[in-house]
Amino acid sequence: MGKLLIVGTVAFDAIETPFGKTDKILGGAATYIGLSASQFSVDSGIVSVVGGDFPKEYLEMLNSKNIDTSGIEIIKDGKTFFWSGKYHNDLNTRDTLITDLNVLANFKPVVPEHFLNSDFLMLGNLHPSVQLSVIEQISSKPKLVVLDTMNFWMDNTLDELLEVIKKIDVITINDEEARQLSGEYSLVRAAQKIHKMGPRYVVIKKGEHGALLFNNGDVFFAPALPLEEVFDPTGAGDTFAGGLLVIWRVHMISLLEI
């Protein structure tokens, strides 16, 4: 038991921070979640889509980390999803410069047969209808379904997002998104409202200030390690989600074995 399926973007990012600038580099929510989870031994697979421009070396790198990429569809004459952003001086805020959906625009996810019985499902940031389609494909009810999302989907596809949120166990969002989704400034009240939308567990990420886990009236706080130097925070939330999911999985498995 213990298969972990990750759905999310596999992408190119071009990033500018006060400390440096990159051309297209490997990015995407599923990439960060998968690489983070792979630090622990886990059978994981990614469901995503890329274009013919996506380097084979990147897929091989993921495979070498024991991440199954057979669910990453390659559209030969398409282009990979591209995001470009520029961070402000405090690294807590950023402007999106370019969002080229490319092959993501018509993405119909297909879960490989050997992942249809996944026990753990991580729905990375993506269109909620894509997230919903994956939930519906998993034949056995997973032990844990975790969803990450963003203000973009709250602005543009709220109804579909609320539909997915009904069906998950854990939601991970940042403080501003929690406020937007709930209409409450207090994070305690925001979590209460989001609980009522579906998830038993509400994880609110506060960047450098750590993260709060709300469940059944209890609250657990995880601090963030203060760093001397922060170079590029892209993917930090996904990396956190990948680690959280794997730790949770280990914990649930050990509970089941006892």
Place this chain on the structure above:
Amino acid sequence: MGKLLIVGTVAFDAIETPFGKTDKILGGAATYIGLSASQFSVDSGIVSVVGGDFPKEYLEMLNSKNIDTSGIEIIKDGKTFFWSGKYHNDLNTRDTLITDLNVLANFKPVVPEHFLNSDFLMLGNLHPSVQLSVIEQISSKPKLVVLDTMNFWMDNTLDELLEVIKKIDVITINDEEARQLSGEYSLVRAAQKIHKMGPRYVVIKKGEHGALLFNNGDVFFAPALPLEEVFDPTGAGDTFAGGLLVIWRVHMISLLEI
């Protein structure tokens, strides 16, 4: 052993938050520090100054909490220090509307004789030359000297402030003040620079995000309890400092007794 001396303002505050508005109520750094410390059994005294307009009932209330007020000078024909401020919607930022120094303008602190051998000294937010004068009056070197200060003194009396900071063990400041004092954005680097100014312990308060304690390359993190409702955050930092000091004192005494 274990006498605790607190120096700081005893004041009137008028406060406006998104949730309510007060006329003149009891305020001041020494008031909050003293009331917080009094929750634990401790022999404490306050050194401060008030005007003839300061209600006797407030002094009696402090006495009833086992706080010695013989060091609070009363200038009969003077007026008590008055501060008025308005909080913004997020309660993390505020505008000062009025600062009437009144009797504080010419304050020459006098430590009562029975507190000249204090073991623990808390220098609440005040003019650094007042803080320095109290350090110089304490005959025996205290076991722990804690200083709280604000951006106002960094802007206006930086040289005097640096002189006091040389002589203390612990500084408590908020994140923005740590950045201003050190010229470093990273709190890890800010703490390193502030260590070099004198204090072995640097406590950086982050409001609702908790507080960091830096010492000798180590960092300890204390979360803040997330509240459903925040009504008025005035004095939160002083209340925290009062509690911190008393816990520290208990810890040091128990170490000495072992």
